Amino acid sequence: MSNGTIRNSQTFLFIACCFTFIANGLLGVLPGASLVILSQHTHTAPSTAGLIFTVSAFGTIVAVLLSNTLVKKIGSKVVVMVGLLGLIISSVIIPLAQQFSVWLGAEMLQGISAGLINIGITITLTLNFGNKLGEKLNMLHASVGMGSLLAPILLSYSLTLSGSPLLAFLCTALPGVFCLLAFYVLRFETRPGLLGSANANALPLQDSIMPGEPKKALKQTLLWFVALQVCLYVGAEAGFSSWVVTSISQQAAVSIQMATPAATLFWVGMTFGRMLVARLMKRGYLTNAQLLYISMFGGGASAILLTACMQMPVICFIASLGTGIFLGPIFPTLMAIATRRFAQLPGMISSVVLISSGFAGMTIPVSIGMLLPLLGARQVMLIPALMCPLIAVPYYLANRKERKIVDYRQRVQAAEIPIYDLQTVKMPLVEQVA
Numbered sequence: 001m002s003n004g005t006i007r008n009s010q011t012f013l014f015i016a017c018c019f020t021f022i023a024n025g026l027l028g029v030l031p032g033a034s035l036v037i038l039s040q041h042t043h044t045a046p047s048t049a050g051l052i053f054t055v056s057a058f059g060t061i062v063a064v065l066l067s068n069t070l071v072k073k074i075g076s077k078v079v080v081m082v083g084l085l086g087l088i089i090s091s092v093i094i095p096l097a098q099q100f101s102v103w104l105g106a107e108m109l110q111g112i113s114a115g116l117i118n119i120g121i122t123i124t125l126t127l128n129f130g131n132k133l134g135e136k137l138n139m140l141h142a143s144v145g146m147g148s149l150l151a152p153i154l155l156s157y158s159l160t161l162s163g164s165p166l167l168a169f170l171c172t173a174l175p176g177v178f179c180l181l182a183f184y185v186l187r188f189e190t191r192p193g194l195l196g197s198a199n200a201n202a203l204p205l206q207d208s209i210m211p212g213e214p215k216k217a218l219k220q221t222l223l224w225f226v227a228l229q230v231c232l233y234v235g236a237e238a239g240f241s242s243w244v245v246t247s248i249s250q251q252a253a254v255s256i257q258m259a260t261p262a263a264t265l266f267w268v269g270m271t272f273g274r275m276l277v278a279r280l281m282k283r284g285y286l287t288n289a290q291l292l293y294i295s296m297f298g299g300g301a302s303a304i305l306l307t308a309c310m311q312m313p314v315i316c317f318i319a320s321l322g323t324g325i326f327l328g329p330i331f332p333t334l335m336a337i338a339t340r341r342f343a344q345l346p347g348m349i350s351s352v353v354l355i356s357s358g359f360a361g362m363t364i365p366v367s368i369g370m371l372l373p374l375l376g377a378r379q380v381m382l383i384p385a386l387m388c389p390l391i392a393v394p395y396y397l398a399n400r401k402e403r404k405i406v407d408y409r410q411r412v413q414a415a416e417i418p419i420y421d422l423q424t425v426k427m428p429l430v431e432q433v434a
Contacts, residue, residue: 013128016182029152030168033155071191088176122346136278140332233391236303248316303384
């Protein structure tokens with residue numbers, strides 16, 4: 001394989017995107033997993049150290065606000081490279097920080113980097129894999145799950161070998177360096193303005209049913225249906241994963257350590273579900289609508305089974321695995337559908353999705369935690385269980401709105417056809433009379 005072929009290879013581009021998300025998933029989990037150790041290094045109380053999550057989330061919001069302008073001016077490739085550079089720097093600073101202010105600054109940089117990587121990679125896939133976007137996004141988000149699952153294992157080995165989390169963080173920086181070099185070498189479509197210009201796999205602009213101007217797009221109810229779908233999904237995922245261990249521990253009267261496999265199995269199910277659906281979509285076994293309805297109601301049924309059998313940990317573990325398998329494919333598939341609808345504004349739709357997911361991720365788990373002592377574990381876990389099938393409501397309304405828009409445009413286009421472009425019928429009798 002020649003050097004030029006490698007530089008233009010979409011296979012290598014997708015591999016680089018997946019490893020970038022693995023590194024992003026690792027760095028997203030490691031600070032929280034090693035919170036107690038890092039707080040000791042900076043002489044900070046663990047309760048105060050919890051501010052790192054707020055600072056990181058604020059960094060992601062900053063990245064969302066900057067991303068649209070950056071993508072238009074410098075392209076998604078440079079945005080991803082800047083995010084990777086920030087990821088590498090923060091993964092080195094965080095375990096070495098001796099002052100809390102330095103740690104907070106590194107977490108801010110990590111949040112900005114994660115936001116830039118998420119938006120940059122999503123736009124890159126939209127521009128270069130438009131005809132296989134659903135399949136690729138499912139595989140990509142499965143990579144995040146792999147990183148999240150590897151993080152505790154790497155941290156455990158790092159603490160065993162050196163007594164410090166530094167080695168685990170360096171294992172995050174290493175793939176980041178390789179991905180940074182890969183993106184520097186690879187050639188691909190980088191700006192929405194060039195969409196479909198030279199790449200046969202790009203998402204065609206005519207597939208977009210929404211206007212190409214952000215101000216007009218923000219007035220479309222279809223955009224806010226997308227935001228509501230993402231908000232409900234992230235609320236269900238974050239609410240379930242954040243409180244499933246505590247709820248099982250309280251209801252089954254077992255220790256936290258005994259209930260921990262429920263969370264692990266949930267993330268294993270998320271990763272497996274996304275990889276499985278990517279294969280099914282590649283072979284054409286499922287449409288997006290069939291997949292989403294099965295996932296929404298299947299996830300809700302599995303979560304309700306868990307709440308009904310909380311005093312039986314084994315059944316809870318199986319139900320948690322099933323919930324992860326069903327919930328996993330929902331977000332990437334919703335993202336693929338939204339990107340097709342707003343093909344002319346991939347940066348804006350990525351920003352709306354990140355803001356919606358960030359809002360739900362910060363509010364739903366906290367709300368469930370506040371309701372836990374008032375209602376009990378079984379009742380509060382019904383909240384994420386019921387949010388799963390509720391996603392179907394805005395999804396159905398969005399589909400109905402899309403059909404109305406398409407039907408209206410078809411009627412308008414038919415009315416605008418000039419009379420000389422209409423088909424004519426030859427009448428031999430008229431010709432003879434003439």
